[in-house]
Amino acid sequence: MMSKNWRPATQLVHGGTTRSAHGETSEAIFLTQGFVYESSEAAEARFKGETDGFIYARYGSPTNDMFEKRMCMLEGAEDARATASGMAAVAAAILCQLRAGDHIVAARALFGSCRWVVETLAPKYGIDFTLIDGRFLENWEKAVKPNTKVFFLESPTNPTLEVIDIAGVAKIANAVGAKVIVDNVFATPLLQKPLELGAHIVVYSATKHIDGQGRCLGGVILSDKAWIDEHLHDYFRHTGPALSPFNAWTLLKGIETLPLRVRQQTENASKIADFLAEQGKVAKVIYPGRKDHPQADIIERQMKGGSTLVCFELKGGKEAAFALQNALEIVKISNNLGDSKSLITHPATTTHKNLSDDARAELGISPGTVRFSAGIEDSQDLVDDFARALKAVSA
Numbered sequence: 001m002m003s004k005n006w007r008p009a010t011q012l013v014h015g016g017t018t019r020s021a022h023g024e025t026s027e028a029i030f031l032t033q034g035f036v037y038e039s040s041e042a043a044e045a046r047f048k049g050e051t052d053g054f055i056y057a058r059y060g061s062p063t064n065d066m067f068e069k070r071m072c073m074l075e076g077a078e079d080a081r082a083t084a085s086g087m088a089a090v091a092a093a094i095l096c097q098l099r100a101g102d103h104i105v106a107a108r109a110l111f112g113s114c115r116w117v118v119e120t121l122a123p124k125y126g127i128d129f130t131l132i133d134g135r136f137l138e139n140w141e142k143a144v145k146p147n148t149k150v151f152f153l154e155s156p157t158n159p160t161l162e163v164i165d166i167a168g169v170a171k172i173a174n175a176v177g178a179k180v181i182v183d184n185v186f187a188t189p190l191l192q193k194p195l196e197l198g199a200h201i202v203v204y205s206a207t208k209h210i211d212g213q214g215r216c217l218g219g220v221i222l223s224d225k226a227w228i229d230e231h232l233h234d235y236f237r238h239t240g241p242a243l244s245p246f247n248a249w250t251l252l253k254g255i256e257t258l259p260l261r262v263r264q265q266t267e268n269a270s271k272i273a274d275f276l277a278e279q280g281k282v283a284k285v286i287y288p289g290r291k292d293h294p295q296a297d298i299i300e301r302q303m304k305g306g307s308t309l310v311c312f313e314l315k316g317g318k319e320a321a322f323a324l325q326n327a328l329e330i331v332k333i334s335n336n337l338g339d340s341k342s343l344i345t346h347p348a349t350t351t352h353k354n355l356s357d358d359a360r361a362e363l364g365i366s367p368g369t370v371r372f373s374a375g376i377e378d379s380q381d382l383v384d385d386f387a388r389a390l391k392a393v394s395a
């Protein structure tokens with residue numbers, strides 16, 4: 001099939017499209033919860049799986065199917081399920097394959113809600129966990145128990161942009177028969193391909209770069225067909241995390257422009273990182289595209305570009321962070337990321353406020369830590385915005 005050879009920018013405009021009898025240019029939104037059958041026999045055959053076709057929108061529907069196929073093409077995955085949010089994807093990917101008595105090893109640098117699923121929700125069902133500093137491969141090896149079934153990580157991490165060696169983790173998991181789930185939100189499907197690196201399951205919050213325009217929540221789980229058939233298929237049908245077809249359509253429109261947006265966002269993030277690194281009021285800049293990133297060698301091997309995010313620390317702590325955020329005009333204060341609008345957040349008082357002081361310190365989140373998500377604005381306007389706002393920060 002010709003589409004197999006398409007490069008990402010082409011896949012994201014045309015991949016998975018099916019047209020109705022009207023031959024519409026833009027993908028159609030099939031806002032229907034059900035489907036009708038020509039006869040009772042046809043309904044029986046569909047339910048028995050003897051004929052192809054949709055049954056009920058909680059199981060699958062045409063607009064969602066287009067979104068899932070397009071994501072599969074981009075990710076190099078055999079199959080996918082689109083979910084109502086990123087957290088629905090994470091929770092389903094973890095829970096669908098585990099039972100009481102199983103054990104998860106997870107990198108401790110996880111988005112707050114992901115950590116809650118591992119630390120609080122899973123144990124309620126008798127699933128044990130170990131949280132580790134995932135940057136060091138020996139920690140994964142040491143944490144393995146005879147009942148370890150899942151390794152879970154995000155890379156780069158939120159908010160300190162630590163990087164984990166996915167191929168190294170996958171090798172350890174394969175040796176003990178565990179599955180590796182990668183939350184690839186921060187990298188985007190364009191800058192990092194976890195399945196190619198040996199991971200088994202990839203999850204996204206499509207709310208971030210995939211929509212990219214701050215309109216809707218969404219998520220997706222991608223893997224090989226055998227894993228989806230064995231673990232996710234029934235879980236998905238019967239617990240109902242399905243994405244709304246309207247949001248699937250919004251996401252289909254969003255990913256058409258993903259490569260253009262991620263290119264501009266990465267360029268903007270890189271310029272802001274370099275600018276901030278020169279400023280006396282800034283103690284530290286962490287940016288995966290810079291040579292001074294602590295894991296620059298792994299980034300070189302496993303990522304195709306820097307990042308759309310920059311993490312930095314102001315010398316003046318929380319007061320300085322708040323002063324900077326409040327003085328920015330173009331960059332908006334918001335805890336979302338991957339949007340075409342530049343956004344900034346203070347993790348210690350927002351996204352990571354539920355962690356203890358010690359847990360925040362372990363992750364490198366200090367009172368002066370700020371996370372910047374680059375938008376697609378003109379890069380010089382963003383540099384000017386930061387330059388002006390930094391003047392409001394007392395030295």
Ligand SMILES: Cc1ncc(COP(=O)(O)O)c(C=O)c1O
Nearest residue numbers: 085086087111183185205207218
């Ligand atoms: C790394 C990561 N994973 C998962 C999620 C959850 O996504 P959603 O908000 O779409 O449920 C987020 C949201 O911020 C995230 O940053």
